[in-house]
Amino acid sequence: MDEEYDVIVLGTGLTECILSGLLSKEGKKVLHMDRNDYYGGESASLNLTQLYRKFRPGQEPPAELGRDRDYAVDLVPKFIIASGELTQILVHTDVTRYLEFKQIAGSFVYRDGKISKVPSTEMEAVRSPLMGIFEKRRAKKFFEFLQGWKDEDPTTHQGINLDRDSMKTVYEKFGLEPGTQDFIGHAMALYLDDDYITKPARPTYNRIVLYTSSMARYGKSPYIYPLYGLGELPQSFARLSAIYGGTYMLDKPIDEIVTDEQGKFVGVRSGSETVKAKQVIGDPSYFGAGKQVEGKLRVVEESKVIRAICVLKHPIPETEDSDSCQIIIPQNQVGRRNDIYIAMVSSTHNVCAKGIHIAIVSTIVETDKPELEILPGLKLLGQIHDKFVSISPVYTPTAPGVDDNIFITQSYDATSHFETVVEDVQDVWKRVTGSDLVLKKQELEVQE
Amino acid sequence: MSKQFQFKLVLLGESAVGKSSLVLRFVKDQFDDYRESTIGAAFLTQTVTLEDQTTVKFEIWDTAGQERYKSLAPMYYRNANCAVVVYDITQSASLEKARNWIRELQRQADPSIVIALCGNKSDLSARRQVSEEEAKKYAEEEGLMWAETSAKTGEGVSEIFTAIAKKLPLTAPPSARSGAARGTTGARSGVDLNKQPAGQNANEPCNC
Numbered sequence: 001m002d003e004e005y006d007v008i009v010l011g012t013g014l015t016e017c018i019l020s021g022l023l024s025k026e027g028k029k030v031l032h033m034d035r036n037d038y039y040g041g042e043s044a045s046l047n048l049t050q051l052y053r054k055f056r057p058g059q060e061p062p063a064e065l066g067r068d069r070d071y072a073v074d075l076v077p078k079f080i081i082a083s084g085e086l087t088q089i090l091v092h093t094d095v096t097r098y099l100e101f102k103q104i105a106g107s108f109v110y111r112d113g114k115i116s117k118v119p120s121t122e123m124e125a126v127r128s129p130l131m132g133i134f135e136k137r138r139a140k141k142f143f144e145f146l147q148g149w150k151d152e153d154p155t156t157h158q159g160i161n162l163d164r165d166s167m168k169t170v171y172e173k174f175g176l177e178p179g180t181q182d183f184i185g186h187a188m189a190l191y192l193d194d195d196y197i198t199k200p201a202r203p204t205y206n207r208i209v210l211y212t213s214s215m216a217r218y219g220k221s222p223y224i225y226p227l228y229g230l231g232e233l234p235q236s237f238a239r240l241s242a243i244y245g246g247t248y249m250l251d252k253p254i255d256e257i258v259t260d261e262q263g264k265f266v267g268v269r270s271g272s273e274t275v276k277a278k279q280v281i282g283d284p285s286y287f288g289a290g291k292q293v294e295g296k297l298r299v300v301e302e303s304k305v306i307r308a309i310c311v312l313k314h315p316i317p318e319t320e321d322s323d324s325c326q327i328i329i330p331q332n333q334v335g336r337r338n339d340i341y342i343a344m345v346s347s348t349h350n351v352c353a354k355g356i357h358i359a360i361v362s363t364i365v366e367t368d369k370p371e372l373e374i375l376p377g378l379k380l381l382g383q384i385h386d387k388f389v390s391i392s393p394v395y396t397p398t399a400p401g402v403d404d405n406i407f408i409t410q411s412y413d414a415t416s417h418f419e420t421v422v423e424d425v426q427d428v429w430k431r432v433t434g435s436d437l438v439l440k441k442q443e444l445e446v447q448e
Numbered sequence: 449m450s451k452q453f454q455f456k457l458v459l460l461g462e463s464a465v466g467k468s469s470l471v472l473r474f475v476k477d478q479f480d481d482y483r484e485s486t487i488g489a490a491f492l493t494q495t496v497t498l499e500d501q502t503t504v505k506f507e508i509w510d511t512a513g514q515e516r517y518k519s520l521a522p523m524y525y526r527n528a529n530c531a532v533v534v535y536d537i538t539q540s541a542s543l544e545k546a547r548n549w550i551r552e553l554q555r556q557a558d559p560s561i562v563i564a565l566c567g568n569k570s571d572l573s574a575r576r577q578v579s580e581e582e583a584k585k586y587a588e589e590e591g592l593m594w595a596e597t598s599a600k601t602g603e604g605v606s607e608i609f610t611a612i613a614k615k616l617p618l619t620a621p622p623s624a625r626s627g628a629a630r631g632t633t634g635a636r637s638g639v640d641l642n643k644q645p646a647g648q649n650a651n652e653p654c655n656c
């Protein structure tokens with residue numbers, strides 16, 4: 001450990017692993033460490049032994065759940081948007097060589113006490129119980145407007161200015177009912193709350209376009225998912241880093257972030273050893289996790305997310321026996337400020353034994369009784385065989401890091417996808433290197 | 449048409465026992481005394497043709513140094529059809545390490561995996577610390593294939609890979625071997641991210 005590195009990366013979550021892979025490819029000398037003996041940090045997928053060690057220390061997993069190695073239970077429920085930014089990074093770095101993906105079978109939305117499929121084709125839309133016959137006509141006009149929009153052609157704008165007019169103005173123009181607005185804003189634009197309604201319509205327009213183009217890409221839902229769980233994603237980027245010379249050390253306790261008198265980063269101490277580097281990147285858990293360390297508060301808590309990992313022995317009722325799905329419970333439907341999400345995967349994705357389904361119910365915590373807040377989601381699951389609940393603070397760094405060479409990433413948020421993770425990667429990349437992240441399509445060499 | 453099969457082969461063993469050199473000899477018939485670890489290769493491939501004209505293509509995964517601090521990812525073992533566990537005949541400690549890797553394989557990899565134990569650097573037999581008998585006895589006990597090789601002279605290298613190819617179950621159609629068939633057109637059961645749908649742009653027709 002007496003070498004000097006360009007960058008030390010702490011934590012092997014997806015954000016850190018993407019950064020590590022991209023930096024190694026750029027020729028930086030990277031040392032990547034993790035206190036855990038597994039890859040993935042907060043975004044890991046755990047086998048049964050690891051899951052029990054984390055949630056029920058001292059207790060053995062029950063034999064009836066099957067083989068340990070058949071399990072890869074995600075800690076953070078997220079899916080990959082087919083046409084989204086993470087897909088771009090996966091394709092451009094060619095880590096798709098190490099991964100295999102399947103579609104998520106369906107996307108559902110909760111309304112008036114029932115679950116309905118988010119229509120994926122025109123036929124489904126016509127049959128969908130989500131809207132009455134007149135509302136369907138109004139919605140059709142709204143979607144035709146979005147589809148026909150061309151920035152350079154004012155005749156397609158129908159008097160709307162996407163950058164100035166609020167989404168409320170757009171909804172009102174087409175006379176859409178509140179239930180339809182819920183469906184569009186939450187099940188398609190994937191907003192977690194209603195703050196977007198009073199803001200300019202452009203970002204919402206972009207999100208709906210992303211949703212529909214992702215839906216069109218593979219058909220059943222806008223989402224894809226890696227076989228063997230989300231934990232495969234950080235592993236694939238870690239391998240990318242390693243084949244470009246990155247050094248990996250798991251199971252390494254990090255005892256101190258060493259700085260000089262000016263507070264600038266010097267190195268990382270583990271036990272009696274200190275490794276030096278020019279810069280450090282790491283997840284918030286390595287930088288005090290919301291507490292002051294040596295008089296410095298490096299990350300603060302923004303919110304809390306509750307996640308309940310539920311083991312089911314059946315598919316979720318009313319989802320057409322889907323082997324995987326997302327269910328969105330818009331906040332208005334259950335009198336909340338934030339949506340409740342359910343993400344379900346099964347043995348089709350090689351994440352659990354046959355006959356088992358793993359559903360994660362999550363939301364942003366609003367009260368001091370978070371377990372009660374997810375009840376509307378739990379109720380949709382039918383009989384829950386077992387449940388592992390966690391409440392995780394979402395941390396954000398207090399400083400950009402350019403002054404002290406300490407660059408901290410964000411915790412994983414409550415969104416159902418990885419778009420904000422990629423935004424964080426782009427942001428940290430810019431802080432670390434001083435320039436924008438430009439992805440160059442580069443195929444990994446296969447030597448023959 | 450002769451049959452073609454593709455398998456994922458993983459390399460294991462302590463650092464500096466000659467894992468990469470062994471593969472370089474097999475794939476390119478080259479040797480470099482001062483070779484550093486492979487940089488920038490996703491994996492290497494080499495094809496072996498058997499007597500009945502069946503061809504076996506190996507997709508060979510190097511550890512990329514991730515074994516050094518015990519940081520190999522589960523992904524590495526995933527869907528591996530065969531493994532070559534390498535030790536250095538001049539370092540008795542490296543056989544101990546090889547035993548650990550074999551235990552790790554038995555724990556993490558598919559139970560049907562074909563494992564070959566490989567005593568490398570046979571050209572340095574003057575400095576031998578591991579006897580043929582000792583290694584062979586251990587391999588027999590564990591049901592492993594065993595051979596000594598020299599990446600430097602090439603002795604025994606292609607033989608051990610051919611022996612592995614013969615031992616692999618050449619019955620299932622290639623497409624059934626999902627792990628090894630990754631990146632091969634038509635072999636994926638899932639979705640292909642690299643395939644862009646025609647006419648993909650911002651104004652995608654709306655599905656609603």
